[in-house]
Amino acid sequence: MTVINIRGENVDQTWRDVEVAEETRSLDSVILSFASLKEHIETLDQKSLSRIGVRLTVNDEIGEIADHARHIGLIDLVFPNFKDGRPFSTAVTVRRDYGFSGDLRASGDILPDQALFLARCGFSTIVVPVQFPVKQFKTSLGAYTIAYQAAVDSNVSQVRDLRRSAVEVVAE
Amino acid sequence: MYVYDTIDKSLLNQRVAEFRDQVRRRLDGELTEDQFKPLRLMNGLYLQLHAYMLRVAIPYGALSSDQMRKLAYIAETYDRGYGHFTTRQNIQYNWIELSTAPDLLFDLSEIDLHAIQTSGNCIRNVTADPYAGAAADEVDDARVWSEIIRQWSTFHPEFSYLPRKFKFAVTGADADRAAIKFHDIGLKIIRSDTGELGFEVYVGGGQGRTPIVAPLINSFLPAKDLLRYLDAVLRIYNLHGRRDNIYKARIKILVKSLGVDSFTSQVDAEFERLDPALFVVEADEINRIRDMFSVPYLQADEDVKARLEERIEESPQMRRWSDSNTHAHKTPGYAIVTISLKPIGGIPGDATAEQMYAIADLADRFSLGEVRVTYTQNLVLPHVHQADLFVLWSELKRLDLATPNIGLATDIIACPGLDYCSLANARSIPISQRISERFSDLESQHDIGPLDIRISGCINACGHHHAGHIGILGVDKRGEERYQLTLGGQGNGESAVGKIVGPGFDEDGIVDAVETVISTYLSVRSTGELFSQTLERTGHAPFKERLYDSN
Numbered sequence: 098m099t100v101i102n103i104r105g106e107n108v109d110q111t112w113r114d115v116e117v118a119e120e121t122r123s124l125d126s127v128i129l130s131f132a133s134l135k136e137h138i139e140t141l142d143q144k145s146l147s148r149i150g151v152r153l154t155v156n157d158e159i160g161e162i163a164d165h166a167r168h169i170g171l172i173d174l175v176f177p178n179f180k181d182g183r184p185f186s187t188a189v190t191v192r193r194d195y196g197f198s199g200d201l202r203a204s205g206d207i208l209p210d211q212a213l214f215l216a217r218c219g220f221s222t223i224v225v226p227v228q229f230p231v232k233q234f235k236t237s238l239g240a241y242t243i244a245y246q247a248a249v250d251s252n253v254s255q256v257r258d259l260r261r262s263a264v265e266v267v268a269e
Numbered sequence: 270m271y272v273y274d275t276i277d278k279s280l281l282n283q284r285v286a287e288f289r290d291q292v293r294r295r296l297d298g299e300l301t302e303d304q305f306k307p308l309r310l311m312n313g314l315y316l317q318l319h320a321y322m323l324r325v326a327i328p329y330g331a332l333s334s335d336q337m338r339k340l341a342y343i344a345e346t347y348d349r350g351y352g353h354f355t356t357r358q359n360i361q362y363n364w365i366e367l368s369t370a371p372d373l374l375f376d377l378s379e380i381d382l383h384a385i386q387t388s389g390n391c392i393r394n395v396t397a398d399p400y401a402g403a404a405a406d407e408v409d410d411a412r413v414w415s416e417i418i419r420q421w422s423t424f425h426p427e428f429s430y431l432p433r434k435f436k437f438a439v440t441g442a443d444a445d446r447a448a449i450k451f452h453d454i455g456l457k458i459i460r461s462d463t464g465e466l467g468f469e470v471y472v473g474g475g476q477g478r479t480p481i482v483a484p485l486i487n488s489f490l491p492a493k494d495l496l497r498y499l500d501a502v503l504r505i506y507n508l509h510g511r512r513d514n515i516y517k518a519r520i521k522i523l524v525k526s527l528g529v530d531s532f533t534s535q536v537d538a539e540f541e542r543l544d545p546a547l548f549v550v551e552a553d554e555i556n557r558i559r560d561m562f563s564v565p566y567l568q569a570d571e572d573v574k575a576r577l578e579e580r581i582e583e584s585p586q587m588r589r590w591s592d593s594n595t596h597a598h599k600t601p602g603y604a605i606v607t608i609s610l611k612p613i614g615g616i617p618g619d620a621t622a623e624q625m626y627a628i629a630d631l632a633d634r635f636s637l638g639e640v641r642v643t644y645t646q647n648l649v650l651p652h653v654h655q656a657d658l659f660v661l662w663s664e665l666k667r668l669d670l671a672t673p674n675i676g677l678a679t680d681i682i683a684c685p686g687l688d689y690c691s692l693a694n695a696r697s698i699p700i701s702q703r704i705s706e707r708f709s710d711l712e713s714q715h716d717i718g719p720l721d722i723r724i725s726g727c728i729n730a731c732g733h734h735h736a737g738h739i740g741i742l743g744v745d746k747r748g749e750e751r752y753q754l755t756l757g758g759q760g761n762g763e764s765a766v767g768k769i770v771g772p773g774f775d776e777d778g779i780v781d782a783v784e785t786v787i788s789t790y791l792s793v794r795s796t797g798e799l800f801s802q803t804l805e806r807t808g809h810a811p812f813k814e815r816l817y818d819s820n
């Protein structure tokens with residue numbers, strides 16, 4: 098499994114999947130299903146939570162653990178198919194509303210051409226589907242250098258910022 | 270006109286390069302058709318019955334004369350010498366090769382044109398009042414706000430994989446010339462009692478198999494909150510719109526199933542959560558855009574009307590054209606001129622390369638270099654001095670572009686139908702041509718008065734048949750092309766969905782049926798009563814009787 102960051106670089110894979118966790122206290126760097134995490138969440142302190150990841154399908158409602166979300170180590174949002182854009186909005190919500198600053202991972206059926214949008218919506222890592230070369234993700238991440246609208250990666254419209262600084266240069 | 274600065278241009282160039290790479294990967298087999306499809310769709314490239322079709326965006330229906338020339342050049346170079354103006358104020362080319370599509374997009378980009386987001390499940394090209402900036406009844410120029418929405422929605426990272434396509438329409442005028450209530454979001458610019466600029470927001474309108482007139486969900490959205498509010502609506506839709514059934518995926522179904530109140534309160538709650546700072550459009554940016562749309566000061570000319578009247582007296586033909594194809598301009602002495610793309614027996618919305626070149630020249634001579642596209646598939650010269658009307662009319666006549674039928678029976682909207690479209694049940698274009706020929710007599714058209722006849726080749730309703738006074742829908746009945754007739758729809762000013770009158774007709778039958786409907790109207794109308802008013806008074810009954818009671 099290849100995982101890249103939003104600069105297109107490979108990242109070391111320390112996280113591993115656990116289907117059902119009987120005992121979570123001793124677990125480190127595991128990714129649980131949402132159901133499994135919910136079951137244990139009240140017993141976990143912040144520190145143990147920060148070493149645990151959770152995988153959400155589009156049917157899981159992250160709002161159910163809103164109060165804990167920002168302490169989790171990794172949140173993995175799965176695209177059931179690349180046309181289903183819900184994880185983009187969930188990512189924005191997780192970053193903005195829940196203040197999540199850990200690793201926000203995109204996995205599942207993703208096209209290389211979506212990589213920049215993923216980055217802009219606050220994802221920090223991407224699980225590269227086997228059928229695509231990493232190179233294509235890299236190309237997509239660099240396809241556009243600025244954007245019209247603010248997003249998670251930028252609180253301002255870079256386009257309008259540039260316009261303003263161009264005006265200032267002329268004014269000088 | 271909005272002109273791209275180096276920043277807009279650099280983004281557009283990056284798009285052209287990206288698309289070139291995507292096409293190369295498809296041709297090299299690196300992408301499957303299923304993977305390529307959403308990518309090409311976001312660049313307006315459809316696979317139709319015979320070839321690829323490319324849909325070029327004409328943002329808010331506004332073109333410069335140079336852009337019109339480029340559209341003519343594209344028709345000549347990449348297509349068979351013509352283009353088709355659509356009800357979404359775009360232009361479509363029907364005979365495109367995949368391998369040269371990247372060159373085509375490069376050519377377009379040289380003049381700030383593109384096919385970005387003209388299809389796919391994303392925020393589509395924004396449509397607007399074609400008279401914006403020229404109309405006398407306008408609160409503000411719809412193009413300014415449409416351009417702000419264009420920029421915000423272009424390559425939107427979060428809202429490019431929505432449950433279904435998403436269409437905006439904006440009007441700044443009192444009369445609705447953009448059918449805003451038949452869009453996913455319709456915006457009407459208004460001023461509050463205190464003079465603050467804002468919007469009425471209508472959400473969840475549409476046509477297709479579930480035609481709905483959009484309900485009002487916000488009666489005054491301050492202009493400063495526009496993008497923040499749109500962001501809230503789109504996020505609620507992206508998260509909660511249905512994705513299991515393509516026919517139930519539009520926002521109209523979400524609004525309907527939640528109920529307007531519940532939907533609105535979800536939007537309001539999301540709006541409250543959002544940080545206003547993220548959505549500010551600075552006053553200097555709004556002014557920058559506004560300045561680009563402003564035209565040179567036009568000198569009011571109160572006397573020209575009388576002089577024009579004298580000329581018109583001499584030519585009944587010219588009078589007819591001036592009555593139906595010109596509209597009041599905000600500056601006395603000027604007129605808004607509609608160029609009819611509905612010659613008798615022609616294909617609605619088609620224009621040849623020669624016509625497009627000529628229209629560009631006429632726009633330079635008579636209309637400050639501006640052309641508009643209407644959703645009724647005609648073109649507009651928005652700023653014509655009335656002293657020029659006679660010459661303009663003569664020139665248009667020479668080009669077969671002066672049919673005096675705007676808003677009348679032969680100003681028919683028709684979708685491409687079975688002649689081009691792979692989803693069609695029946696042909697639309699030949700039906701519209703036959704109806705047009707049947708009512709070719711101008712005298713009687715003017716006698717019949719304002720009448721919208723609209724034809725779609727299937728229930729997707731690209732031809733707006735739901736919103737036609739007389740709507741025609743192509744259906745498939747055991748492999749045969751049949752046509753259903755609806756009456757009472759409205760898409761101009763008022764919005765209403767027409768109702769089916771009775772059993773369908775075959776190709777000959779539907780043309781006769783339209784004639785029967787019109788002759789019934791003529792026999793039952795009261796003096797001065799429009800078709801829609803008569804229908805409202807009488808209901809379907811007298812029409813039904815005449816249509817189905819022939820033996």
Ligand code: HEM
Pocket residue numbers: 315317322354355356357361433436474475476477478515519683684685689690691692729730731732733
């Ligand atoms: C020939 C290829 C075309 C295809 C495959 C196509 C496909 C569709 C489909 C599937 C819908 C229904 C969408 C829905 O209800 O969710 C639709 C609606 C629509 N299309 Fe087309 N269309 C085509 C051409 C056109 C043309 C030429 C125009 C303009 C003249 C047009 C304008 C519209 C409009 C105005 C609607 C209805 C408004 C709405 O509810 O969105 N389409 N089209």
Ligand code: SF4
Pocket residue numbers: 684685686687690691692693694725726727728729730731732
């Ligand atoms: S209404 Fe149907 S037949 Fe006509 S263009 Fe749309 S999809 Fe094709």
